[in-house]
Amino acid sequence: MYRKILHCDINNFYASVEVLHHPKLGAYPVAVGGSAEERHGIILAKNYIAKPFGIQVGMALWQAKERCKDLIIVPPDYPKYQKFSALFREILSEYSDYVEPFGLDESWVDVTDICGKPDAARLLADEIRERVKKELGLTISIGVSYNKIFAKLGSDIKKPDATTVISPTNFKKVVWGLSASDLLGVGRSAGKRLASSGINTIGDIANADAACLEHIFGKWGLHLYTYANGLDTSPVKPSSYEREIKSVGNSTTCPRDLENSNDAHIVFYNLAESVCERMREIGMMAKTVQISLRDTDLRTFERQAVLSKPSVVAAELTDTALLLLKKNYNWKLPLRSIGIRGMNLVPFEQTPQISMFEDDNKRVRTENLEFTIDGIRRRFGYLSVQRLLMYSGGKLGKLDAKSSNIIHPVGFS
């Protein structure tokens, strides 16, 4: 029997939540946008009224204003979005023990057990849409399919407030004509790489020679082949999975051995970014940082320290990691691999917005900026945003920070 998997995606999440809190805005083109500095801010979300003006997520605020003079720009309020995200997941949890979040506004739900009859999953999807609309005031789009990849694709096909079914019998018709970059795991730059090999649609991937894809793109090419043919078998993770996460870590064997603290700084930062992104996704922050080091004689050791405040800010975790390293390592041998882990996790709470202390205000801006970057990366690919620091390290800065033991959304490992 085929699995029944829903992918539920809240439409224009940030913008919808803002309109909900300020109903008068509903009649106007609205965007959520901002960054540490207003001048360099970008659009994070928009409502449907703003869409015909050509307002796009990722666009600079000034550019958006140029396209739509009357655009109302609201600054993001992440604690509020996290609250709604939790309520959304709570509703989904009533239908299944298998609810796996992907970002704040999307979740997979495995409903195989309660959807035996044909069409049952589609009817259930419609019911969930109505409930979320009634209880949270938000519209969602749902993809219904027999694997996670197609369910996610389905939720993108009809928006807002719609259900799309992709079945083993209709998937070639529904999916194969779509652009290759619509597939989960294909970012903008990956899309270009595929196009340069003559692969433009998902159908092109599906009909390519698997060995050939692997030859050109490595293991990732094989994953894409599996996805495009509807053969992905990765399970929806149980809801308890997130609750039981005690720590989030990432480590890597470096492209070259590390010779000094500057080298280590670049790699720690790279790793800390993915660790913090993951913590933000599960709404937690770390009280303790642990580092692990392995030298070129393959001796391994670990050290840990308590942060001055619980944190989800990559720079703060990195600073503590570096201090630990400097205190505990003498560089007689280069380091072959290093890792960083956030431990003693506690629920995320934003630093109070208005504070007498400029340091706190700066911290709020940094926290907001990092949430913003998560959103952009989710949309445009991990490498779409890179810190200046990463460019100073040659090969070290180009680590794929997501390749290590951090949990990948769809079971790359």
Ligand SMILES: [Mg+2]
């Ligand atoms: Mg969404």
